[in-house]
Amino acid sequence: MKTSSRAFLLSHSRQLGLLGLAALLAACSSTPLPPWPSAPGAPASTTPTTAAPPKARPGVVVAPPLGTPARPPAAAPSPLPTTPEGVTITPVGAAQPSAANLPFGAAVAARFPDPTVRYHTPGLAEGRSSYTSNAELAQWLRDLQTPPGAAGTHLALQEIGQAQSGTPLLGLIATRAPGADPASLQASGRPTVLLIGQQHGDEPAGSEALLAMARELAPGGLLEPLLEQINVILVPRANPDGAEASQRNTTNGVDLNRDHLLLTTPEAQALAQLVRNYRPLAVLDAHEYTVGGRFLQKFHALPRYDALLQYATTPNVPEFITKAAREWYYQPMADALHGQGLSSDWYYTTSTDLQDMRLSMGGIRPDTGRNVNGLKNTVSMLVETRGIGIGRAHLQRRVHTQVTALASALRSTAERAKSLEQVRSFVARDVSAQACRGQVVIDAAPTRSERELLMIDPQTGADRSLRLPWDSALQLQATKSRPRPCGYWLSADAGSAVQRLRLLGLQVLQVAENGSVLAETFTATTTESAAREDVRGQVEGSDAIVRVEVAPHRAAIDVPAGSYYVPLGQPWANLAVAALEPDTQSSYFANHLLPSLTDSARIMAPPALVFEED
Ligand SMILES: [Zn+2]
Structure with a gap:
């Protein structure tokens, strides 16, 4: 492509919109971009700052995450769901913290009944008061390994690094390729999805969910058929030391999820090396968010959503990566959750300053896994469940939420494998071609706005609508640019x-x-x-x-x-x-x-x- 036509395209891309850009680029690049199918019912561009959580679209079949019958809870749900045939439900209580320890009472708890499917990992066993230990996690993954040389689905366990304590960081590679090394996965022609759990040690649901999913990716499992289209790498517990100590940070006190550019910790280095070697097309990062704590102190209300979702929001993430994340991952994920009777919204958090009433859609700096992986041209998404500060309360539901969201991302990749590869190939060439040209954003700020947010009254359990200052990370304002x-x-x-x-x-x-x-x-x-x-x-x-x-x-x-x-x-x-x-x-x-x-x-x-x- 000649410089002049490219410059023309870039200068006009805003006016033409992405669809126009895609069409133009398709006409003049050697690897044409795929036509961009808009999701039915989802406009190509919406104003996200006030967007309500997406509703399931009529006529869309939302597959249950692990093959169990989808049974959305009744309108007035009881904390004890009805038991579908063949599924054992244990009454909550035995392994739950006492109500006195929770930042809410029965009326709030009643809004979050257990799902109709039950997950079985060591940490989710009846009567347990602790989550899956690091030793149990390693054993669980070892048991899932397939013998080397076996045909068909292949599950290989790898030590991808070591935590600061020396505890191995484990990755499980699920593939139909004959080998599990990067070259074999590359040669398979199937894109790879990386699922990461528990970067923060006190956020256990992601880790338990990934153990459940690992089993379903094994031969005969409910997710195994997806391996026809994709490879999956699971790192169920990225911060085993934090998990063991029930603390957010790694042993030396570093917040692992702010260390993905600096790579000061061996944990962040191991994840970086994994991404460098395997070049995943999508990276999903499972976290949990604070339910009581500073939200209760500031707003006298509790966050209400089962899941908070967000893609990469940092300057210089290619527009097509953002578009793919939004239309091909975020939207189907929200639909899948809704189909399971689970609610979602955009990710938000709030500062630890109790006078500061602003809500922020999460960081826009290139330091979190979500943002750094976006700059690696992957579809990079954060899935947060409501879990910090409530012990084991609603744990099955939190795990179900993670499984539903993460399985949706696997499906998104499987369904769009070819288009996603084309987007990635285009973006790789486009970013490379920008060297020496145009401007690059050095720093940016979120867009300050307000929005109506639903929260829960801690006493009555009823919805409460609050209008709050809202820093939108979806629309960044460049504050410093340079050639x-x-x-x-x-x-x-x-x-x-x-x-x-x-x-x-x-x-x-x-x-x-x-x-x-x-x-x-x-x-x-x-x-x-x-x-x-x-x-x-x-x-x-x-x-x-x-x-x-x-x-x-x-x-x-x-x-x-x-x-x-x-x-x-x-x-x-x-x-x-x-x-x-x-x-x-x-x-x-x-x-x-x-x-x-x-x-x-x-x-x-x-x-x-x-x-x-x-
Ligand atoms: Zn976290």
Whole structure:
């Protein structure tokens, strides 16, 4: 494609809309984009900030997640559901915390009856007061392994890394490919979906749900037929140390789900390596959200939704990735939940500052798994169930919610495997082709608005509608942009940054001979030490950051042999932008991975340099 036509397309893409862009691109690119089928009943573009949770569409058959008869609860549900044939229901109580420990009473509890399907994992066994232990989890996964060389469905257990305690981080690969290594999965021609549970140790439902799903992906399982179209990798417990200690963070106090760009923890490094090697097309991240706590203190009301859902919302995520996430994953997921009598809304949270009444749709910085995987051009989604602070209350329902949502994502990928591969291939070429051109967003802010939100009255259990300030992450406002460089130069002292960038899956070249390039160097205009913050408040376990304002200065610079070059002509280039523009709180400079501002520069023209063999 010629530069001029491409520039034309880019400059007109906003006016034409994505459908028009898709049609135009299909006409002039070698791998045409698929026609974008709009979901019936779902407009291509809606105003999400006030969107109610989607309703199931009439005529849409919503398959039950694990083959059990779908029985939405009756209008006035009893906490004890009627028992379908063959399903054992244990009365709640034995393994539940006493009502006194819950931030709500019977009227609220009655709104969340157990589902009509019951899940069986070690941690969900009758009479248990603890969740599946790390040893039980490992045994469960070992028992599911298939013998090597067996034909058909193949389940392989891999140690993808180790937690800080030395506890293995386990991944289970379910595939019909003959081997479970990245090349075998790639050769299968089937896209891979990665499911991650329990990055936060005190959010157990995702982990228990993934154990249940692992069993259904095994030969004869209810999800196994999906392996005809997709490969699935499950990491049921990304933070085993946190799980063992019933704490959110890893052993050294770091919030694992803010560490996916910096990769300071072995847990985050293991997940990054897995994504780099297997290149999943979709990544699903299972969490739980706080039910009482600061919500009750601030709003005197309780969150009401079974699931809160969100895709990647950070600057520079390709528009087609966002569109695929919204139309092909978010919408069907909400429908699937609704079909099971489960409610959902957009993900939101609120800060720990009790005076701050704003709700925020979650972080927009490139540090969470959700956002970093979006910059890796994957459909990256967060699924949160209402679980923190309520012990084992409603645990079967929380697990059912996770299974329903995650199974929906597997189906979405299976049904659209070919289209998704085409989108990914287009986006890879498109991101690469943007090097040296146009603008790149360095920092952005959510759109401040208000919305009507349904919550639950803690005494009566009735719905309460609150109108609250709402920071929408779906519409980002760029607060700082710069011309997109051709790449970044890094000094020979930037070894530890280079190692992290390579773990993220970026190509980093080493300069073989002294040379000279046209660059923008950074000079600090202000420097201060600051706390690293997310929408909740200070990020736990993070050191103070160096907050700088910089003035880029254009000049030819000498580039010595042994220094590095990160070209932006690569599919995951936007990760390099996130890491290497120094004046953001997520950057490698701000977080001390680059010793000084003179260790990096923006390269503004294609460099004529000689590189070492890659
Ligand atoms: Zn979480």
